Amino acid sequence: MKNVLKWIGIVLGTLIGIILIVGVTMFALGTARMNKTYDFPPSNIELPTDQASLEFGKHRVETLCAGCHGADLSGIEKWFNAGPLGTIDSANLTSGEGGFGREAQSTEDYVRAIRHGIDPEGKSLFMPAVTSTSHLSDEDLGAIIAYLKTIPPVDHTTNGKNFKPLALILYTAGVIAPLPVEVVSHETHVSAPERTASVEYGEYLVNTNDCHVCHGPDLAGGPFPDPTITKISPNLTPGGELAGWTEEQFINTIRTGVTPGGHNLDPEFMPWKDYRLFYDEELQAIWLYLQSLPKLPQWTK
Numbered sequence: 001m002k003n004v005l006k007w008i009g010i011v012l013g014t015l016i017g018i019i020l021i022v023g024v025t026m027f028a029l030g031t032a033r034m035n036k037t038y039d040f041p042p043s044n045i046e047l048p049t050d051q052a053s054l055e056f057g058k059h060r061v062e063t064l065c066a067g068c069h070g071a072d073l074s075g076i077e078k079w080f081n082a083g084p085l086g087t088i089d090s091a092n093l094t095s096g097e098g099g100f101g102r103e104a105q106s107t108e109d110y111v112r113a114i115r116h117g118i119d120p121e122g123k124s125l126f127m128p129a130v131t132s133t134s135h136l137s138d139e140d141l142g143a144i145i146a147y148l149k150t151i152p153p154v155d156h157t158t159n160g161k162n163f164k165p166l167a168l169i170l171y172t173a174g175v176i177a178p179l180p181v182e183v184v185s186h187e188t189h190v191s192a193p194e195r196t197a198s199v200e201y202g203e204y205l206v207n208t209n210d211c212h213v214c215h216g217p218d219l220a221g222g223p224f225p226d227p228t229i230t231k232i233s234p235n236l237t238p239g240g241e242l243a244g245w246t247e248e249q250f251i252n253t254i255r256t257g258v259t260p261g262g263h264n265l266d267p268e269f270m271p272w273k274d275y276r277l278f279y280d281e282e283l284q285a286i287w288l289y290l291q292s293l294p295k296l297p298q299w300t301k
């Protein structure tokens with residue numbers, strides 16, 4: 001009996017030892033991957049100074065960035081709070097104390113963050129939206145950066161990403177999605193279709209405004225990007241509910257958050273309060289693009 005217990009002890013002890021070694025190794029690998037530095041060729045984007053471009057930059061920031069960076073763009077603490085995995089604050093984009101506008105040395109520092117997903121030192125950022133913002137054209141990016149340089153400074157020091165060891169282990173294991181810098185295309189120059197109500201411009205708007213992040217790669221619906229939320233995003237192709245809508249009903253849904261069927265879209269999950277600021281022609285373009293998609297069944301787990 002004593003011998004059996006001794007052997008059980010040895011086996012258990014060895015197992016715990018192996019688990020610890022594997023855990024520590026995965027943690028170390030995750031940390032090294034997280035701290036890796038990157039460099040990309042400069043974009044040499046020139047910042048516009050005319051009023052129309054600044055106005056367009058403001059419009060882009062209000063529809064795309066403010067939802068995560070706050071109405072005054074001073075950053076949101078614990079923007080992502082996943083208990084045992086850690087927390088992430090979104091950045092203060094102003095030139096106040098603790099703001100990116102004070103830290104950034106050049107236009108390229110902005111481009112590195114928004115197009116490539118890295119900080120001024122070249123280290124990876126955890127800003128999932130980079131999968132969308134990396135598609136912004138040189139012209140749009142220039143307008144956005146020019147506008148950001150005019151916003152009022154707000155003093156607010158945020159803490160960026162604070163991953164706990166478990167998050168780094170799961171990251172190495174591939175359970176947590178790769179960082180944006182590891183997946184986006186890193187083009188040096190990006191152009192956009194003309195700003196009109198066309199299918200092409202609609203596709204550009206959908207690609208740059210996070211629709212794919214929630215509604216899936218083919219827009220047939222998908223899991224919520226935050227793994228702690230079980231909500232599933234609906235199908236936006238003509239295979240879903242939108243098949244029976246008119247353009248006017250689509251625009252009205254985004255403007256009011258109420259679907260033609262009377263369903264209230266929860267702004268916690270579907271950021272229609274940001275998207276309701278889209279110009280008519282932008283919503284028309286998005287509608288035309290969604291209508292042009294192949295008819296697909298709703299994505300399920």
Ligand code: HEC
Pocket residue numbers: 060061064065066067068069079088089090091093100110113114118119120124125126127128129133144159160161
């Ligand atoms: C889905 C949410 C989300 C959206 C949308 C978003 N951001 Fe961010 N952003 C974040 C988070 C979170 C961080 C902090 C990332 C980190 O510290 O790793 C961040 C960080 C940044 C940084 C800081 C880089 C640094 O080195 O500290 C800049 C600049 C930035 N965002 C600009 C923008 C701009 C401009 C837009 C709109 C075009 C935008 N972001 C849209 C969530 C978002």
Ligand code: HEC
Pocket residue numbers: 205206209210211212213214215231232233234235236240241242253259263264265266267269270271275286
């Ligand atoms: C952060 C996740 C997220 C993003 C980003 C997002 N959506 Fe949604 N969307 C949802 C969820 C979740 C719902 C369902 C909301 C509910 O039922 O309360 C939804 C609902 C909708 C609906 C109603 C569909 C129906 O069948 O009732 C439309 C239309 C829509 N989204 C369009 C868009 C477009 C266009 C974009 C990009 C400009 C976009 N969404 C970006 C999560 C998102």
